[in-house]
Amino acid sequence: MTIVDTKIKHGDASDGILGGRLSRIDGPAKITGSADYAMEHFPEGMVHAVIIDSTIASGRVLAIDAAAAEAYPGVLLVLTPDNAIAIKTATDWTGAPPPAVPFEPFAREITFNGQHIAAVIAETFEQATAAAALVKVTYDKTVPISTFDDPRAGEGYPIDMMTKEWGDAEAALATSPVRIKQEYRTPREYNVPIEPHGLIAQWTGDMLTLWEPSQWIDGMSRTYAEWFDIPFENVRMLSPYIGGGFGSKALPTRYGAVAAIAAKMLDRPVKLAITRPQTFTAFGGRPATRQTIALGATREGKLLSILHRGDNETSMNDVAVEPLGSVISIMYATPNFSSRQNLVPVNTVKPGALRAPGENPSAFGIECAIDELAYEVGIDPLDIRLLNYAEEDPSANKPWSTRRLREAYAAGADAFGWAKRNPRPRSMRDGKQLIGYGVAAGTYPVRRTPGEAMVRILSNGTIEVASSGIDMGQGTYTILAQTAAEAIGVPVETVMVKLGDSSLPRAPVAGGSQLANLMTGAVHKAALAARDELIGIAINHPNSPFRDLQANTLTIEAGRISSPRDTGAGIGIAEVMRRTGRDRIEALRNTLPEEHQNAKDHFRNFTTIATMKSPTEGDYSLHSWCVHFVEVRVDVDFGTVRVARMVSALDSGRLYNPKLAESQWKGGIIMGIGQALLEEGLVDDRYGRVMNNNLGDYLVPTNADIPDLKVISVGIPDTHASVLGGKAVGELAIVGVAPAIANAVYHATGVRVRNLPITLEKLI
């Protein structure tokens, strides 16, 4: 219970400080260069490690000849599987207990091209790089299975937990008056954040300090602690700013172990920066996917059956699921449904998370297929979506908490001018440019993990918020300052937020678009507790000017405490602190349920994902929703596709800061444009190697590729989804962009491209 009731929120700027369009408070530091990123630290005696990767995709390392490298000036150590100190296997991110075998960061058996096999540590980066080139590796090569299109890859193995079925999809399909069936494919895609991956590892006795960009300080710290068999508290990880992660900086990596091993063996701080080519193999991106989708429908376009079979590539020894049934199973109402998924092992790095893993390719499949059905039955692509609108979650059979998708369709269509579309493909043209309009929807679930935060009211009246949660550009610093400012009643400028340090209160992974909701919830709770204590002191302390008042009549606004009887400007917080002799008020709060308020559950909550609630746990199905309207221009001769304009309408519930949420949405949309038109890891089948492993050849959009993007928020506060009413933001907006563009390309050209990216050779 709190002394004041929370005001009703509307999800717009009228909400006050939280809900206002504040610019990022970390912006000036980033623009002026004073924001030090994790690897921009220079501990005394720091040396440099360079990783050596396999240049074959399959086989065995026979020998590593390090003699020349060891003799190279400045070289301190050539680290190989044979001389590296042994470390333990750590608990994985789900919390599954580890096998009692050593963890070897270097491979002896090679399962993909680019696998770490050794490292050189030298006084300078240049020396380490030069010496690494002198290390001679001999292999026993075998023929790799490079992609799931290799017949030897076979059909893979089923992941039964991905199976979703109701009704009888096959039978209903067979008797449907209208049937379509197609295959949709997405290639390997990579995170390629601009800030490179890597770390600085430093040992002081059995204390390990790590400066490492991380989306999950506490999860990664636990892994390092378990690798080296030291207490969790002995690991200090610092990640104050992150230059992009998109899912790739959430989990510990093998090179992280290498750096910490080298630092321990040499008793020197070791910096290990992953090269750009290594960002394609030191960790995985989105795996290649293929989905076969069969839709059965009435002649009017009402769905009778959805039959879905999906595959994604995985690595030879790991299970990495890209959940392809995630969107197709909830977007439309259908009486009969079947979705199954196989994993196909190939010689690749274990795939990882890339913005909206699962939802993204899943939406590409169903949102293209429903468009094809619309043409098949001759109705508008927007109308077929409304005709098959899912009024409740058809998979979980639960009501949506909120689903403002109908409102999104209406707002987006209106702002875009969808009604002006000539429905016939290849009917709209401007000179040599074929014009196409396309639409597609997207969704992302609301995931929930309890959070924790410390809020301090300091003697000078300023507020401090502290959490090991991180800000990778999405605005955590800013919205937590807004949250605390509003809850306590102070100007946002007086709130200082500290993040990205494992010595601060715990936070779960900044992934699954959950961090903003859980951290605003935790900060809100801690801030109200601090406020309560402040008011309690103000009422009860003998030296307080408010000592004779009733508790519930005091208010705090703009950093000043006042009572209703008080007609003046009130008394500043600093003054009350001074008069009552307090140097600080501190409130550490978490949002764990009562039964989990113990050390073991607390640790588990923040260092594994075991307590993350699914979107359908509880009485409602919780999701964010969006729709994208796209105009493309396709050169009639060259096949080049350019996005001319886009309007997206999105339901992320209440926005804590619309400016930052819009920025996140636009970032996702831009990434979606890249996915639709440019991004593709090109694999040389003979060598199992990604050939375009650099930013000159792996194309992402430039500013010139991006038109003005209009985003419209149609969300309303959803307190089933989160304490303060927000839903998922970060990963939502990329979902549905690629199918909207593919659908627009079909409308422009009459050519249906079902395998991304839509490059010019597919259209000429």
Place this chain on the structure above:
Amino acid sequence: MRDFSYLRASSVEEARRAAAMPATMLLAGGTTLVDLAKCGVTEPERVVDISHLKGLDTIRVDAQGAYIGALAKMNRVAADAAIKSAFPAVSESLWQAASAQIRNMATIGGNLLQRTRCAYFRDPATFPACNKRVPGSGCSALEGVNRGHAVLGTSDDCIATYPGDLAVALIALEAVVHLGDRTVAIDDFFLLPGTTPQKEHAMQPGELITAITIPASPAARRSTYLKVRDRQSYEFAAASAAVGIEFEPDGETIRDIRIGLGGVATKPWRARAVEDALRGKAIEPDIIKSASRLAVEGAVAHGGNHYKIELAPRVVERAILKTGAMA
């Protein structure tokens, strides 16, 4: 990158003497050299810095033509009003090349000498075989990922694409490369790979580019550069064409036409067959279309780059029509 000695040349003569030594590279803007050194393709023992040499960055345009010093930066040339007016294709090819940052650093001489983006060429640690790097060692691109590789001027030894834009315009406008005491016509400056793909140009050890000149002509004044690529900026050409046209006084009969092709050939490519087919003809769409097909006579695809054979003539056709319509 291995250690190298660094010499800051005080004169062109000193630079030439130093450049005659084995395993020596000249450093101007550094945008290619540093890039190739980082990926292990270029490992010079000596680097001779010429970036500060005086008098090599002149841009001069007169009635005879343009003189562009080898050290003139791409952006300066692209923005030069006289170049834009008398040689629009040159300016346009530079604007559409690389990125603003690279154009600010890179020089015209270095731009001509930029090397292919062939991924096999650029990754010696993984692909020891590359005829361009190690003559006789083989070519991994022939049956590999070759979406960006050449379809014209290829050999059994190499299908690496010449990546630049400027040289395509210069080929069309018959520029001349100055190597101090001798000059070479640009079409002779760039070599076909044949059985010696390691030899990309006609320079001898100890030679350096001091300038390029471009003769003025009506076709140069009415010229354009059209670049088709996967993204709108900072990307190499899928196919490009530089076209210059001079009309007879009737304003529709082609007296002179010059066509350079980029992104599809092992060297900047002159499409003479198209030129010959169009000289004396009226600029009519059907004529242009059929003549443009001749641009890819003899083209050979290797799988991923097949589309270029279809794309290149379309780019030529559009570029001719666009040039013809110029005011």
